[in-house]
Amino acid sequence: MESSISSILKLVFFLFIGLLRSSSSSSLVQPFSSISLAEYYNHTAKSEFRAVNRRKLHCLTNEKYYLQTGDTSDLPLLCHYPVKAQYVSKDPGYLNCKKKVCQKYVLGVCVVHTCSGSITFHVVNIRTDIEFVFFTGGFDTPCILTRSKPLNFSNPKMPLHGHLSSIDSSGTSMRLTWVSGDNAPQQVQYGNVLSKTSVVSTFTQADMCSSSALPSPAKDFGWHDPGYIHTAVMTGLNPSSTFSYKYGSNLVGWSDQIQFKTPPAGGSSSELHFIAYGDMGKVPLDPSVEHYIQPGSLLSVIKAVTDEVNAGNVSSIFHIGDISYATGFLVEWDFFLDLIQPAASKVSYITAIGNRERDYVDSGSVYITADSGGECGVAYETYFQMPTSAKDKPWYSIEKASVHFTIISTEHDWSIGSEQVDLVLFVHVHNYERTCAVYQGVCEAMPTKDAKGVDTYNNTKYSAPVQAIIGMLALAWTASQLLWSLVRISEFGYIRVNATKAVLDFEFVDANTRNVEDHFRITK
Template sequence: MMGRRRSGGVAMAVAALLLLAAAAASASPASTLEGFQPLSKIAIHKTTVDLHDSAYVRATPALLGDQGEDTEWVTVKYGWANPSADDWIAVFSPADFLSGSCPNPSRYPGEPLLCTAPIKYQWANYSANYLYWGKGSIRFQLINQRYDFSFALFTGGLENPKLVAVSKPISFKNPKAPVYPRLAQGKSYDEMTVTWTSGYDISEAYPFVEWGMVVLSGSGAAATAPARTVGWREPGFIHTAFLRDLWPNKEYYYKIGHELSDGSIVWGKQYTFRAPPFPGQNSLQRIIVFGDMGKAERDGSNEFANYQPGSLNTTDRLFIEHCLSTVDRKHQPWLIFAAHRVLGYSSNSWYADQGSFEEPEGRESLQKLWQKHRVDVAFFGHVHNYERTCPLYQSQCVSGEKSRFSGTMNGTIFVIAGGGGSHLSDYTSAIPKWSVFRDRDYGFVKLTAFNHSSLLFEYKKSSDGKVYDSFTVDRDYRDVLSCVHDSCYPTTLAS
C-alpha cells in the first residue's frame, strides 16, 4: 500500500500520455498454464468441521494499529496432535466465518457449511519442523480493510478441507480509519487530487483534507453492498479531494480526516508532496516508469500471487492526436508516450512468433503521429521484461548511436518496462536489429530531466538498484523543429 510519498516527479516539463491503463497484469495467450488464482484452488464448499481439543491457533497482537498503523504483521502460532503435509492456515476476514449461514434462502440438502473463503492462506509446514513437532509459527501481513480477522487450521489439503481449530478474532483499533491516500495530478499543473478509503459514510462523518494552511472539503462516494452475495467484500467509502491553485514546485503537506457529529476528528497520517512546476519552468524533474506490478504477497502467503486477465481499451486516436499536437515543445521539451500493451516494438517470444513484434496493428496507426510530433521515448508494459530499441521509424534504426544522442531527433526510442513484478517473459532467440538492450529481470526506468535540453535515461534492476542500461539525450528546441522523415512531409524508408 501507499507509503510516504514525495511526488516531485509526478509532473515535469514533459507531456506524458497514459493510455490503456490496464490495472491488471499480463494475460497473453502464451501463458495458458498460468493464471490460476491461488484462492480459487480451495474447495471451500466441501469444508467439514472437526474441531479437536488438541488443536489450537493463536494470533498476536490482539489489537492491531495501536499506534495508528494501517498495516501490521501478525504472528500466528498453531499446533495439534496429527500434523500432516496437507495442513494449512487460513486467514478469514470478517472473523466470524463459521456462524453465518450460506445465502441460499430455501436451504437445500448438502448446502455448503462455509460460504466464506479465506483472504489468504499458507501451508502449515511452511514453518520449519511442523511435521516433527506438530506445531508451527507463521507471520502474516494484514492491512486495515475495515473488518476483524480470525485464523483457522485446516487439514485435508485444499480439496477436502477439514476445520480443526479457530483462533480468537483480532482487529485494528479503528477499522474505519481513513487510509491509503493516493495522489494524482489534476487537470492542470497547479492541481492535485487525493483519493482515500475509509469506513465512514459521508452522512456519518465529514471528510476533508487539511493541507498547507487551508482546509478543503472532499466528496464522498458511497458503495452499496449487494444484498446477499458470497465472496463480496465491502470496499469502504472512496473519497476524493481536489487541492487547487498550488504554487509551482512548492512542497505541501496534506492530511486526510473525518469530522464526526460530536465534533471530534479522526485523522489519517500526514504526507507531503511537491507541486508540479509551471510548464516551462526550469527545474530538475525525475520520474520512475514501470509496468505490470506484481501482486505477490510480501509475507509469502497465497493470495494474489498470480495475475488476473488484463483489459485492452480502445485507443482514441483523436484524443492522442490532440494531446500530442497541443504540446508546446519550447516549454515542454520532452515528449513521452506510455501505454500498457506494446504498440511499439518488443522481441518478446510470443510477439515474435506472431511475426508482429508488437500488438497486431499496434504501431501501424500511431507511428506517423509519433514521428510527426517527435515523441522522444515511448514506454510499454504487458511484456514482463526490459528492452530498449534504437531511435526507430518504420522498423528501421535511424541512428547507429547507442548511448549519447544529440542534435536533430529523427526517430522514437521504444522501451519495454514491464518488469514491475509479475512473472517474467521470454525473448525470441534471434535478436532484431533494432533491439539495443534486453534484460529478462525485474526492474524499472528512471528518467531525469536536468533542464530543457538534457535528459538522462537509466534502467535499474530491482534486485540491487544499480544501473544496467542508460543513455543521454542532449538537444535544443531547434532540433525538435527540424524536418525528418514524415515529420513535415511524407517520405518512406523503404529501400
C-alpha cells in the same frame, strides 16, 4: 496465541476475507479442535471424515476463477475467498515437535500427543471482519478443523492508503485520494491553514463485468466491498515545493502528517526527475501464498523507489499499466495501496490502465480476454482518478517542466495521425528492452557514444521514436533478439529519468543491487 496440533495431520492455516489493525502483523493459531480430531480418528477414510465433519468448506469449481486471470499457482479452493494462507510447518518448532502435549494415555503410556506452533500474518485494515481458519486436506480438498470467531478492526472507518496525482501541468494543484469505511465527506488539511473537503465515491458488485459463458471472480468469489474512496484537490500550491498534509476527520481519525513535493510547472526550465515502471503487482510481506503474487517485483522496486523519493531525487512516478494484479479479487487492491503508500503519498503517482485492469468479455475492451477478472476498469478508475476527459476514456496528456507526457491505452480503440514522440514506454512484456529509433521493424537511426560512453540519440532531425519496455518482472527472454533491439535485461527494476530542454537522460536501475544496468540519452 498458540494451538496444539496433531503431529500426524498436514495442516494449513489461512485467513478469510476480513483482516487486524492497519499495516500490522498478527501471530495467531487457533485453539485445538478435539471434536474434529475425534471424528478424524473414528473415520480414517478421508471422504468419510469429510462427510461427518460439517466444518468442511471446499469448492473445487472456484479454481476456474483463478485460472481465467492467468493465476496458475496452488491456492486453497474454498467457498469464500481466502486472502492468504500458510502451512503451519512454516514454524520449525512445529515440525520438530518441540512443544509436545499428551492428549491420551493408555496404561500410563502416552499414545496420542499433539505439537504446537505459531505463524505470523501481515494484514491491513480492510474494514470488514476477518476469521482465522485451521484446515487439513491440502489446498485442493480443504477440510476445516476449527475457526476463530469473527475479528474486527478497532477502527474500520480509518482513513488509509493516501496517494497523490497531478491534475494538470501547472504544478500548483495536487489530487489526494484515500480509502475509508465511512461515506461522510472528510478533509485534507495542508499548508498549515488550508483545507479541502473530499468528494466520496465507491463501486458495487453490480458494477463488475461478467457473462453467462464466463462468470467472473469480481462478480462472485472474488468480490469484496471497497469501502469509500475519498478524493480532494489541494490548490494554491507552488511548483517544485514541499508541503505537508494530513487527511481524515475528527469522527474517524486522522492520518499521520506527511510531507510531499510538487512537480515543476509544465514549460518551465526546471530540471525534471521522474521514475517509471509497469507490470508490478504486489508481493506479501509475510510467507503467505496469495492470489497473483509477483515475486520480488513491487516489494524490491517500491523499497528502492521509496528510498529515491525520501532522498529528494524524484518529483513524479509513472506506473504505466497492470497496476495491482487484483484481477477480480477486490481485497487485493487494499494490499497494493498499502504497499505503494510510502512513495505514492509523497510525490505525484501517475498511472495508465492496462489489460489487467480493463479487459473482459463483452465489456467494450479491444481485446476480448478475461484478464481483469471482471473489474473492466471500474476499480482502477475509482482508485486512480487521472485527468482524463470522461469515464472509460483513459487518454490524457500532461507537462512537467520540459517534458510532454501522453498517456494512452492500448485496451481501448485509438487511431493513427497523432503528433510523433521521441520516446515510447511500454509494459506487458515482463522485462526491460531498448531499441534504436525504429519504425516498422527498421532502424531509422542509431545512437552514438558520447565522451562518457553513454548511448546518445540525436533527435534534432527526427526519424522515429526510441522505444523501451519497462515491465519489470524479470522473466527470461524467450524470443530471439532482433536487429533493432539494442539492450535486453531480465531484472526487477525501474527507470530513472532526468530531463532538461536539451537532454533526456535515461537509466535502468536494478532494484535489488541499485546498479545502473542501462544508460542512454536523447538530445535535441
